Amino acid sequence: xxxxxxxxxxxxxxxxxxxxxxxxxxxxxxxxxxxxxxxxxxxxxxxxxxxxxxxxxxxxxxxxxxxxxxxxxxxxxxxxxxxxxxxxxxxxxxxxxxxxxxxxxxxxxxxxxxxxxxxxxxxxxxxxxxxxxxxxxxxxxxxxxxxxxxxxxxxxxxxxxxxxxxxxxxxxxxxxxxxxxxxxxxxxxxxxxxxxxxxxxxxxxxxxxxxxxxxxxxxxxxxxxxxxxxxxxxxxxxxxxxxxxxxxxxxxxxxxxxxxxxxxxxxxxxxxxxxxxxxxxxxxxxxxxxxxxxxxxxxxxxxxxxxxxxxxxxxxxxxxxxxxxxxxxxxxxxxxxxxxxxxxxxxxxxxxxxxxxxxxxxxxxxxxxxxxxxxxxxxxxxxxxxxxxxxxxxxxxxxxxxxxxxxxxxxxxxxxxxxxxxxxxxxxxxxxxxxxxxxxxxxxxxxxxxxxxxxxxxxxxxxxxxxxxxxxxxxxxxxxxxxxxxx
Amino acid sequence: xxxxxxxxxxxxxxxxxxxxxxxxxxxxxxxxxxxxxxxxxxxxxxxxxxxxxxxxxxxxxxxxxxxxxxxxxxxxxxxxxxxxxxxxxxxxxxxxxxxxxxxxxxxxxxxxxxxxxxxxxxxxxxxxxxxxxxxxxxxxxxxxxxxxxxxxxxxxxxxxxxxxxxxxxxxxxxxxxxxxxxxxxxxxxxxxxxxxxxxxxxxxxxxxxxxxxxxxxxxxx
Numbered sequence: 001x002x003x004x005x006x007x008x009x010x011x012x013x014x015x016x017x018x019x020x021x022x023x024x025x026x027x028x029x030x031x032x033x034x035x036x037x038x039x040x041x042x043x044x045x046x047x048x049x050x051x052x053x054x055x056x057x058x059x060x061x062x063x064x065x066x067x068x069x070x071x072x073x074x075x076x077x078x079x080x081x082x083x084x085x086x087x088x089x090x091x092x093x094x095x096x097x098x099x100x101x102x103x104x105x106x107x108x109x110x111x112x113x114x115x116x117x118x119x120x121x122x123x124x125x126x127x128x129x130x131x132x133x134x135x136x137x138x139x140x141x142x143x144x145x146x147x148x149x150x151x152x153x154x155x156x157x158x159x160x161x162x163x164x165x166x167x168x169x170x171x172x173x174x175x176x177x178x179x180x181x182x183x184x185x186x187x188x189x190x191x192x193x194x195x196x197x198x199x200x201x202x203x204x205x206x207x208x209x210x211x212x213x214x215x216x217x218x219x220x221x222x223x224x225x226x227x228x229x230x231x232x233x234x235x236x237x238x239x240x241x242x243x244x245x246x247x248x249x250x251x252x253x254x255x256x257x258x259x260x261x262x263x264x265x266x267x268x269x270x271x272x273x274x275x276x277x278x279x280x281x282x283x284x285x286x287x288x289x290x291x292x293x294x295x296x297x298x299x300x301x302x303x304x305x306x307x308x309x310x311x312x313x314x315x316x317x318x319x320x321x322x323x324x325x326x327x328x329x330x331x332x333x334x335x336x337x338x339x340x341x342x343x344x345x346x347x348x349x350x351x352x353x354x355x356x357x358x359x360x361x362x363x364x365x366x367x368x369x370x371x372x373x374x375x376x377x378x379x380x381x382x383x384x385x386x387x388x389x390x391x392x393x394x395x396x397x398x399x400x401x402x403x404x405x406x407x408x409x410x411x412x413x414x415x416x417x418x419x420x421x422x423x424x425x426x427x428x429x430x431x432x433x434x435x436x437x438x439x440x441x442x443x444x445x446x447x448x449x450x451x452x453x454x455x456x457x458x459x460x461x462x463x464x465x466x467x468x469x470x471x472x473x474x475x476x477x478x479x480x481x482x483x484x485x486x487x
Numbered sequence: 488x489x490x491x492x493x494x495x496x497x498x499x500x501x502x503x504x505x506x507x508x509x510x511x512x513x514x515x516x517x518x519x520x521x522x523x524x525x526x527x528x529x530x531x532x533x534x535x536x537x538x539x540x541x542x543x544x545x546x547x548x549x550x551x552x553x554x555x556x557x558x559x560x561x562x563x564x565x566x567x568x569x570x571x572x573x574x575x576x577x578x579x580x581x582x583x584x585x586x587x588x589x590x591x592x593x594x595x596x597x598x599x600x601x602x603x604x605x606x607x608x609x610x611x612x613x614x615x616x617x618x619x620x621x622x623x624x625x626x627x628x629x630x631x632x633x634x635x636x637x638x639x640x641x642x643x644x645x646x647x648x649x650x651x652x653x654x655x656x657x658x659x660x661x662x663x664x665x666x667x668x669x670x671x672x673x674x675x676x677x678x679x680x681x682x683x684x685x686x687x688x689x690x691x692x693x694x695x696x697x698x699x700x701x702x703x704x705x706x707x708x
Contacts, residue, residue: 125669128668131675135676138680145687148690151705151706153690155706157691158706160680161647164647168650172654175665178658178665188666
């Protein structure tokens, strides 16, 4: 019931911009709608963390600790993302970059995007999960192509065609899985339901579901941005309006990873243990090594953050192939990356607004010009680079601990890649943040006043730090272990 | 397991027909003829769904066949052609390879699909004949070839749609159709995708006065 209500609230919020008159009304209503959605997400997600898996809404929704965790993540980041959006769009409108019709379009698409993501994590039907994830591609293509620039068109087209083609292989995989479940006697609705598939694992014919899993990994892996299917990601994530970039990198990539992780559980029930782990490890290592090379040559801070998302999805994928300890690391890393990366993108939105450029060559002395944004950006950056008490410190520590005995060579490759990425981040972002020289473009502004986006980023960082401490406590460890046991 | 290789029943003929049409499409360099051929292929797909619906006695699938007919045969091709005409998009399409070459690649892909299907057929104990499974694999591959070799937005879009037809036919051949609400959700996505493609085509025609993807190569590193 609460789940249906959550989805309906988001849908209504999506319609509201077209029923409001002024853009101020749109913004106020958007914040109210988003806050309602966040509260409902708490209502749906928190109990799910402690309860057994349930099928709700007449068989439509499947809730376990894992979907609860994702609902909480989406619910929270969309809330802070909406705060960032409100000040971002207000500024864009004042500058005359967007007009009222674009503001309307933005807030409607924002809510539809959240709706599609929520649907993909709570739906019980694998076909609907696929349709919802493809839906996120469709909705966000409009947002990637939001500004009528040549680059936006190119990014949007690449995103649409590459992601849709990739995820079509995921549909093929789902069909093969559907066939496998039908072959052992499930009827057509239950052969596509998580609630059935998750316990049917052992009964399914091994050779068929292995084919299915490879297709699903490639298909949904394209949407996750795993190398070598990542070509669309840096373009799309850097072309979208910054708050949307934050949600794309922070939560959508994880939402696309969820079906892979669930199907992995099904395959592990049937195939020899370790078969799927090897695939996850291979894709994980590739997704770490490839962006490491590209991060060093970036000239654009939004692209830098986008490449870093590929790297972090690689880490999560890698750790999900490392057994029980790796699963704990995956869960912690998903939350840590979602919170810090979205905070960084929201901050990047403020920097872009002040400097009107995303190129490093034009952006100097952020801490001086934008003291609030600069400080928050720095904290989020340290969180992303796994400085304690960031939860990412814990997850990377666990990954190293889990991999050192079983996969030393892969771990060595990852260690090198992480060191390169760390160096690249410091090399590129230190002048941007700390340079004494200040860009001419930004000097015109007179100081920075606290706005909604700062509140959003601060909330993200508070939860990030709180989480980093909470996972070390007994209660926190228990909850994480509950979620990880479902991977 | 029966190996029905030489089986010329109606479903096999339809699958073969779809494949033949995509082989023709691979070499078509005019917009109207490419979209027109896609229309015939979708009509065969709808007919295929219809036959499965009747032979399996599944009224749900009948509805799905109707939706395919409406969306893929009527709506998408007409919409694409109308937008092309309205925005004065060039009739000539562009490709990285010459038509003879792309046909040769297409034939190669089909041979590959037939060889692969034999191996896969051992695993899939499906009632569809091996010829049908091979045809739908080849259909997906030719769609991919179209998608990769073309360098204009129309060609890429049609390539994607052909691939989608292949995946759909695969679903029908293997499982006799998914639950109707899933089919509808997928078709709805396809519809939205088409609208989006058209929106982007319009922007491209406005910004670059061309739908060639040669103009879309500024983002590289």
